[in-house]
Amino acid sequence: MIQLYNVCKSYQKDSSAALHNLNLKIPKGDFVYITGPSGAGKSTLLKLLYCAEKPNRGQILVNGQNITRIGTGHIPLLRRRTGIVFQDFKLLENRTLFENVAFPLEVQGKKRYEISNKVYQTLKHVGLHGKLHKYPLQLSGGEQQRVAIARALVIDPLILLADEPTGNLDFEVTLGIVDLFKGANARGTTVLLATHNREMIRRFPRRVIALENGQLVDDYTP
Numbered sequence: 001m002i003q004l005y006n007v008c009k010s011y012q013k014d015s016s017a018a019l020h021n022l023n024l025k026i027p028k029g030d031f032v033y034i035t036g037p038s039g040a041g042k043s044t045l046l047k048l049l050y051c052a053e054k055p056n057r058g059q060i061l062v063n064g065q066n067i068t069r070i071g072t073g074h075i076p077l078l079r080r081r082t083g084i085v086f087q088d089f090k091l092l093e094n095r096t097l098f099e100n101v102a103f104p105l106e107v108q109g110k111k112r113y114e115i116s117n118k119v120y121q122t123l124k125h126v127g128l129h130g131k132l133h134k135y136p137l138q139l140s141g142g143e144q145q146r147v148a149i150a151r152a153l154v155i156d157p158l159i160l161l162a163d164e165p166t167g168n169l170d171f172e173v174t175l176g177i178v179d180l181f182k183g184a185n186a187r188g189t190t191v192l193l194a195t196h197n198r199e200m201i202r203r204f205p206r207r208v209i210a211l212e213n214g215q216l217v218d219d220y221t222p
């Protein structure tokens with residue numbers, strides 16, 4: 001479902017490539033860790049997949065669609081089926097948890113009652129249905145990250161892209177968050193999770209794609 005052919009990405013003309021001739025195939029329903037040292041190109045790979053950046057060369061197919069060719073007008077359509085979780089959460093601070101998670105459904109033009117049901121169910125799933133009317137800054141880091149995951153999952157994404165989603169969280173909280181990704185994966189979502197967290201990979205072994213200096217240096221399933 002995700003295929004990359006000879007993908008190259010440089011941010012500036014004279015700079016070294018953030019990604020260099022990357023070839024990858026990730027089947028539908030896979031759970032994949034993207035690992036590698038700082039600057040290896042992990043975030044760049046995810047950004048290409050949600051069209052925040054375009055490659056300089058190469059082709060990227062998502063569900064058979066060549067996303068390197070789509071116009072900016074079609075990007076929102078692609079993102080409708082893509083859940084994105086950022087390390088720094090990117091929650092709207094002046095909106096409640098309910099409103100944060102409802103937002104992607106409102107963008108999709110869903111009906112009010114559908115939104116209410118789905119948001120409640122999703123927040124229940126991440127264990128935050130008792131805090132619907134709290135604001136993000138009234139929550140702990142782990143709770144904020146669970147809201148960010150709920151917001152990504154509320155659209156039942158085909159693909160979930162998570163960039164260092166457990167970066168600053170303690171290990172118990174991290175395990176809870178990995179459980180949420182496992183759950184989404186079990187329901188059919190393809191998960192790509194960029195992380196430095198070796199302990200998480202050890203406890204929950206799945207396919208590992210290792211990058212270094214923008215190149216694929218390893219691809220294995222422990």
Ligand SMILES: Nc1ncnc2c1ncn2[C@@H]1O[C@H](COP(=O)(O)OP(=O)(O)OP(=O)(O)O)[C@@H](O)[C@H]1O
Nearest residue numbers: 011012017018036037038039040041042043044045
């Ligand atoms: N917006 C940008 N402008 C210029 N260079 C960039 C930009 N974003 C990333 N880079 C460069 O591209 C390379 C890959 O960066 P990227 O953020 O993809 O790495 P990463 O593996 O996600 O690192 P980290 O683990 O630190 O988040 C780095 O050399 C980085 O400096």
